[in-house]
Amino acid sequence: MFQRYEGTAWEQRFLPRLTSKQVLELPKEKALVILPVGAVEQHGPHLPIYTDTLIGEATLTQTLERLNGESEVWLLPPVSYGKSNEHIGLPGTISLSATTLKGVIMDIADSLHASGFRRLLLFNTHGGNVDLLNLVSREIRIRTGMMVFYLSPGSLNVAEDLMSAEELEYGIHGGDYETSIVMSIKPDWVQTEFLVKDFPDMSKYRFLTLEGKIRFGWKMTDISVTGISGNATAATSEKGQIIQDRIAELLAKALDELCQFEITDVLGDSKAMQADGARL
């Protein structure tokens, strides 16, 4: 059973286990630093409020175990609190404001840049952080010149054959997907006697969706009475294990690519020369 960072993630890839001198001497050209960003917020009657940050810690632990030993990937402690104001008022929710979270991540990025790092991955496990992190990744790029990557493992679409159509559309919080994962990584922390099913009712609407192309602003109590959106009664630890294995397999390969990526490749050689000529 998973605890916190452990194994390779903790013993070999945890950046703060190094001394300042070791950080100075690290090769930085290809090194990728991962900053996990999670949340502490209500997750219905059955899941711990630490769910999102816990899933991030487990996913990275499982991914780094599979990583090619040559990859220069370094892991930071998670930013455990996220922007969770959509759950404010529901007990246990501890939210940073968008301004605070942006400030914390920008400060961490500035510090990494000052230590000589060139590549940063914002690794997000909370839906409420998505829009902000997209914005912040661009801000860091512009302010520091670093190459910034951003991903949410929940958006990698690895569970299409395991979830119902309704879950795939609306299972955004505390449903089958997240409950299955927590069952697989920390089964004692799931209160299985309180599993619930709760989906928003969008049957009157054709164009509007929760997270699609035409959206509306919502807070959790607008769309749910239980605090979840999804079907936790369908969750199993077996599904959670399959999801985690698929994500770890995929990410272990993707992280290698992030270490190799150079942003100048995107323009290509001939366009890069033109751009140099046109720049002031």
Ligand SMILES: [Zn+2]
């Ligand atoms: Zn969650």
